[in-house]
Amino acid sequence: MPDLRKEIINILDGKLLTPHFQPIVSLAQKKIMGYEALIRGPSDSPLHSPFNLFTTAERFDLSTRLEFLCREITIQRYADLDIKEKLFINASPLVLLQPEFKKGETLRLLDHYGVNPRSVIIELTEHKPGDNYEIMRASAKHYRGMGFEIALDDLGAGYSGLRLWAELLPEYVKVDKHFIHGLHNDPVNLNFVRSIQSMAASLNCNVIAEGIETEEEFKAIEKLGITHAQGYFFARPTTIPAEKIDNSIFTTEHTKDYKTVPFNNATTAIDIIRDITPISAKTLISDVMNLFHHNGELTMLPLVDDNIASGIIFRDKFLTKLFSSRYGIDLHGKNPIKTFIENTPLCIDENMPIDLVSKQLTSLMTNDPAFIITHNEAYLGVGTLLDLLAEFTRQQIDNAKHANPLTLLPGSVPINTRINQLLANKIPFSFGYFDLDNFKPFNDVYSYDAGDDIIKVVANTLTKYIPAESGVVGHIGGDDFIVIFTCNDWLVRCENILEAFKNTVPAYYSDNDIKSGGIHTENRAGEKCFFPLVSLSIGLVDPVSTGRCQSHVDIADLASEAKKMAKKTTGNSLFINQRMSAKSPEKSQSVVHKSTAKLHAVN
Incomplete structure (x- = not known):
């Protein structure tokens, strides 16, 4: 029988851990928006599985040391791979209570490896009853105070999930895979997940459906309006993560429906399109400034290369950021404008009905005043929130008649x-x-x-x-x-x-x-x-x-x-x-x- 204490210490001393990354997919944007980091022990070790690894560490009071090592190895690998999407890191709230806990260690690691803290989302999981609620609340306060977004993991599997959700108000909530498995054939779970999505919309929270393994499960959560998903149906955890998801898997009966038949002869995204000539993401920042300078009515510039949009530059944000430092134009003028992109723009098919466009924008909680409108995923033009609101209001009044x-x-x-x-x-x-x-x-x-x-x-x-x-x-x-x-x-x-x-x-x-x-x-x-x-x-x-x-x-x-x-x-x-x-x-x-x-x- 192996000496597990010796085994776990050898792993920790030798840093013998390997991070795997599983994509989290934005169903609205039909692309990967982030990766959850999952740790594995040595393949020839009895502690290869994460369950055995973390259970053994807890047994020998090594949980804090293991968690910090996991975090360091994950952040280092994330930086080495130059991943642009968000990184979801699991965190145990109980670690905060340990004497060896070091406050600010995560920020130090991010700074050391050159990772923007805004790219990191801390996943908190409730595992035990009793006083764990107070620990979870303290943990969320701790990480949010350092600027991290929070995800509540395994909703429905814990002891006080809904109470935690209401009090912590996380940016993301992950629905436990138990409720996703066979969702399309289970009316009880279907109604449970539908309720979760409804509450999330009212709380401005993103729902991530975990454990999607089949096309039927994917179709079911998509019909419920859930905007994010994770599971083997998209990709398994790997050491070198998938960079994109095959677009063919997004072609379901649900998505086909809006492309051909909007309800009540409703207007679609094409009806509010603005024809704005795009520029390349390689355009120099100094040239972009000249474009805004010589055209006072130009409020935004879409960045498009090979007919694919990578961002939208908004006049006010651009000028504020450029001149926030004394030597802004001198420092950034020769850099490409793509360095100013903060978020991948929401892309909407030209045939999507206005009410569905509004629903997607609401679920994404985007602060951007505009979005990209596409034809067969190629850039077509730009839609604005103001135009969308005006058209949606007109349509609602017409329907009410x-x-x-x-x-x-x-x-x-x-x-x-x-x-x-x-x-x-x-x-x-x-x-x-x-x-x-x-x-x-x-x-x-x-x-x-x-x-x-x-x-x-x-x-x-x-x-x-x-x-x-x-x-x-x-x-x-x-x-x-x-x-x-x-x-x-x-x-x-x-x-x-x-x-x-x-x-x-x-x-x-x-x-x-x-x-x-x-x-x-x-x-x-x-x-x-x-x-x-x-x-x-x-x-x-x-x-x-x-x-x-x-x-x-x-x-x-x-x-x-x-x-x-x-x-x-x-x-x-x-x-x-x-x-x-x-x-x-x-x-x-x-x-x-x-x-x-x-x-x-x-x-």
Whole structure:
């Protein structure tokens, strides 16, 4: 049995550690934005794995020494490789409590190896319960006080993750891989991660999804709007890290969708483009100053080489930085302008809808007033935040004109436009027509306010089970709702909606009416009748049938037929209309070739 104490001391004395770097990818920019440093022991040692290495160091009270050695070797290697992207370094909060802890050691190492502290992000991980919360808070304060950004690692795996997040307000939060594994098939984890992304957006925090191993997991986190990811799907940890990610992996159905079909005929990035002639990143700083000097209206200059943008120089920032020192122009005038680039610019495809552009800019928390607009990833022009805000506001006002005043869901105009766009671009979708049964009697007995409440229940149920990435929910008036499903599990979602609605409705009736199973009131002819509890009927048109249609009118006809069939069944039910039509060469009109139907009831 090996002497582990001797083994760990030999490793520390000989500095026998090797840093590996795993890329962290920006999904918005479709490129590597940083690397997490991971340490390995000697390959022939029982302490090769990081778990054995750090566990053994803790066992023999050598954790502080090991951590500082890891940090030194990592920073040295990072500098030797001349990596420009950010460096994520793991830090144990418990090390701060050790007597041998040396304050400012990380800054000393960065200065020694010529690494900008702004390039380093400290990852803090909570491993133990008890007083660890106070230690984490002290650790974050310590590192942030030295100018480092903070990342909270393994969110969801610790003991007080959400509390730590709220109090520490890190710049990055990494979702534990447990919640990412099989995310696309796990509605519980999917909703958990969706909630994390929603909270992160409100806290101006970047989410990094760890452990992405499959294309399905990648598609799932991308649809949730998560902006950063890490895992074997992109690259494994290596001693010499990958410099770029194959762009083909970013071509998912989600990204294809916005490039062809913006919702509600929405404006896209191309509509707010500014045509600004770019300059090369090799242009001398003195020449850039002359360009700004001779053109007072020039506020920015994109840097482009071989049709690829590497940065944007903003007039105010440039002049402030240049003249912040007494000899600025003399010191920097002969240097290329690329030395003034602080951040890689956000690049937006020309066909991306304005609302998605706004979402990406918000998630990235960028302070830059402009971004690059591209055509097939080549430079096309520049978009500004002011133009984006103006267009987004105009679009929101236009959408509001067609929204239902009770539910604020889009009405028939934007829904019909969306359908026609999907048909024109041959993008498959299914369609649903949702209608309430026994609604008028309920309205008559319980009042219009109570009726409005039931309508809101339908709206809330639909939007809960059909989020934006799965379809579009519309309210076309009264108790009529329509849904465009862009997901594959549309039937399951409808069955879940019927079940949820059935369980919710009794709360809006009196106890006596619930026991009776309905209400006694007059029908339209003035006759006393019994009406069961309000239920929901759904008429559905499958993707094959919608694909055969010529316009939203054809689809509405099929959906109306299906809804009438569903309403013939008492209680919550759905009916699938699978008529398939094609064009007749002679008469150029729809001819029915086949008509089948399926009926599902939930009583």
